[in-house]
Amino acid sequence: MLLNVSFSTEGEPLFVFGVIMLIILLSQVFLQRLRIPSLVGYILSGVALGPEGFGLFNPEGGIALLGAAGLLYIMFTAGLELNLGEFRKKTGHSLLFGFFTFILPLAIGYPVCLYLLHLKPLGALLVSSMFSTHTLVAYPIVMRYKLQKNEAVATAVGGTIFTDTAVLLLLAFIVAFHEGKGGSSEMIKIALLALTMVAFILLVYPKLGRWFFRHNSEDRTSGMVFLLTLMFAAGILSKLIGLEPIIGAFLAGISLNRQVAGNLILHQRVEFLGASLFIPFFLISVGMVVDLKLLLGGTFAWYVAGLLTAVALLGKWLAAWMSQKLLFYSPLQRKLIFGLSSSHAAATIAVIFIGYKIGLIDIHILNGTILLILATCLVATMVTESAARKIAIQEVENTTEIPARPDRVLVPIANPATAGRLIEAALAFRDKTSDKESVFALALIEENGPGFEDRLRQTRKFLNDIAVAHAEHEKYLRTLMKIDINVVSGIIKTMKEISASHLVLGWGGLPTTADRLFGNLLERIISEVPEMIIVTRHRQPIHNFNTIKLWVPPNAEYETGFFSLARKIIEIAFSVQARLEIYSEKNLSDYFSLISQRTRISCECKFIPINTWNEGVLNKPKAESQDTLFVYVMARRGTLSFHNIHEELPHFLNSLPDYISFMVIYPEQSPIMRHSGVIPAEEIFNTPLTSRFSKIRKKFHKIFSFLRLNH
Structure with a gap:
């Protein structure tokens, strides 16, 4: 020694x-x-x-x-x-x-x-x-x-x-x-x-x-x-x-x-x-x-x-x-x-x-x-x-750089049973290259109604529990509590306050009768929020999925926010090592290869052509699809990629077995329009109420036309 x-x-x-x-x-x-x-x-x-x-x-x-x-x-x-x-x-x-x-x-x-x-x-x-x-x-x-x-x-x-x-x-x-x-x-x-x-x-x-x-x-x-x-x-x-x-x-x-x-x-x-x-x-x-x-x-x-x-x-x-x-x-x-x-x-x-x-x-x-x-x-x-x-x-x-824009994800939470899944989805969409706060968990309290003090106290405890449960992500995650006249108003104001680029919501199922007449929460948010909106129902951790199936409607690639949407899906597929399958009428292989090249993110992508969007998107998943995440690209009314089938898609999704996981994503709309101070015409005339009256009018028109033809 x-x-x-x-x-x-x-x-x-x-x-x-x-x-x-x-x-x-x-x-x-x-x-x-x-x-x-x-x-x-x-x-x-x-x-x-x-x-x-x-x-x-x-x-x-x-x-x-x-x-x-x-x-x-x-x-x-x-x-x-x-x-x-x-x-x-x-x-x-x-x-x-x-x-x-x-x-x-x-x-x-x-x-x-x-x-x-x-x-x-x-x-x-x-x-x-x-x-x-x-x-x-x-x-x-x-x-x-x-x-x-x-x-x-x-x-x-x-x-x-x-x-x-x-x-x-x-x-x-x-x-x-x-x-x-x-x-x-x-x-x-x-x-x-x-x-x-x-x-x-x-x-x-x-x-x-x-x-x-x-x-x-x-x-x-x-x-x-x-x-x-x-x-x-x-x-x-x-x-x-x-x-x-x-x-x-x-x-x-x-x-x-x-x-x-x-x-x-x-x-x-x-x-x-x-x-x-x-x-x-x-x-x-x-x-x-x-x-x-x-x-x-x-x-x-x-x-x-x-x-x-x-x-x-x-x-x-x-x-x-x-x-x-x-x-x-x-x-x-x-x-x-x-x-x-x-x-x-x-x-x-x-x-x-x-x-x-x-x-x-x-x-x-x-x-x-x-x-x-x-x-x-x-x-x-x-x-x-x-x-x-x-x-x-x-x-x-040799590469054209993508303009840097900080990703800030807002995720409203209210139910302790689903808050964890929503925050997980928000973390998946955050900017992985940034160490700054990029995910904001929002708890809203309506100022009207009884028991305001009790609701305030319960919400504070709820947010504290969320912070403790996600302590590993404290560098990226921040909890917020806001008081507003209603949920939609609170979400819209908070999106502007934090300059959010993404909004993550939970799937709420089919609308009620009152929702159909006056517009449900999601419809009202879609009409007011031009940023990317992700509505999710995933039954297991995102990292558990071995396949992501992305359904892309015709003309979606011409939407302003589709590039950002596709980039995020590629990033998620890469991070969880999942195979990405792209379903669309048009071959988008070159488009996704370009995104992969510009972002320097490799991903196992496979393009699967479909004859028509209307038929393909409503095919029910097979029983063994519980390890697959289905991602449906939606469109706001009046945009390039909007199709009537988009109005049937919520009913189709609601009919899926409970073990099927999916996301519905609305791409971001034109920032030029958003910052110009001009309100697009379709947003004026396609409010939830006028949209429903328009459908009713069309149905009555079809009935009267049928009666005249058979008179």
Whole structure:
């Protein structure tokens, strides 16, 4: 030991836990300022605290338990973080790069490990497979420059899925051979069991996830417990069939990817639990087995680390170069792919640590891998930063920017049972690039009527409960309370006061008899509010939908606010990784591709033509459509895309089964008209009352015409 401390920590779990939590805090605060990944800081902390450092802790007991859980968790989150939408969009490119980034480092690394590091064949194969893994440490840089849509990024992300999965499967066979299960019958058995497990997790887990979050979306804690349960269950299943538990955990992460990616609150909790507990404990436990004396006492450890790092970077550079030549990418895109794929972290340390535990590699390789992680993470961030900045400048020069207009969403709430769903919809339509308040939850109190003081007190409590329930969104969400003569007047005034760009309302069903005569709340708001109006009835969290079906009437693309509407739908589909299907008479593929290009948001879009709008839009959804969100583009009377069928649509929607979720969206109307001080003629003559009298007059006219013809 470097320092013999006589203080005994045996039987003092409180002391152990407290010191390690302090180490986690210091690593996050100070090392981030030095631009050193916290992952490296945790490992170095483990080195200092372990038997070969100051000797404060022994990597057994509670540390080993949490470390084992952290090993599963780090691979589980690796699966959760992958962008499966990008993989599906560029499957061919991803598979090609995935093949190169797996096979080239493996082919280069194996002879190096065998002849220069003098490892046994199985050990050499395991270490060389470690070169094939990569972790997207530099991906936040890509997000900062908004390059997620770039083909090179999609290729790198998809390649990560392929190569990490291939390495973990190869690890299973390496471990099997090492344990004496290398016979042909044993290998066939392991392969069949592995395929069965993969099929079970990838097919059953997503259905379990959708079912659970559909029925438990309001519970704030059970979602996280559910994820942990499935993670450990997958690890146990993997262990039972003779594979490493991290393989099951990784597959569980991939299978639950959609449920977590679209759920901001759950995603934050997954990150929090991993960053603050499981992953740090695992990395600290890894550091505790590192022999610091070997690093400081000679040159061999540095020789091993330098050789490992050189092979890792060379293999990834060759994979990026080969992909660039075959996929006709630019040199900057090659540089970006290399930057994203050159960092080794999660899967790397998992594979090497398992190899060390089962005796395939020695402490020199483990020590060298720690230095490799530090070096490759630094190289990856620098290369990605340089390439991303230059590509972003090129894209700005070649792209017409959309005028910046802050999105401010107003959502009136009154019923505690539906307020959560309405606020969720409002958050989905907010500007994701802004950190400012952008969603305003409005509670209105009519000044007329009995019990005003009681209603005032109840409303204040209601808004306080809303703020507490949505504390995770306090940066974006603000509650408002207004007193007005009626609801419509209060909504209209508040829209003007906060300069709202969107209004979210709940579906209220069919109007009453009085509503038909004098106009219901929605009709009165539509006639007075020119901004985008979203009327929603979604029966489960938005992130649970795997398909969004957008119904677009003829001429809707000529409406002033349709571009903004389409952009929002693309953003939502992208954020929840849902497939977007567009139903319209006219092929709008080029229109949506243009929006995707200008906003730099990739989305899996599919155009489905319909013969006539009137027939197609009234087709009832199938029974299995509960995981589909139907979005109907409506139109105000007198506008370009208005059709008589729009008046029948509310009756059709009201007849749908209760489990069907839908949104009705009215695009924003011309801002030129709105700010000119001129009231459009259709808004004067098409008030709810005159509109109803007009319909009655037309019906009487038809009756009299029929009588005259048959007289």
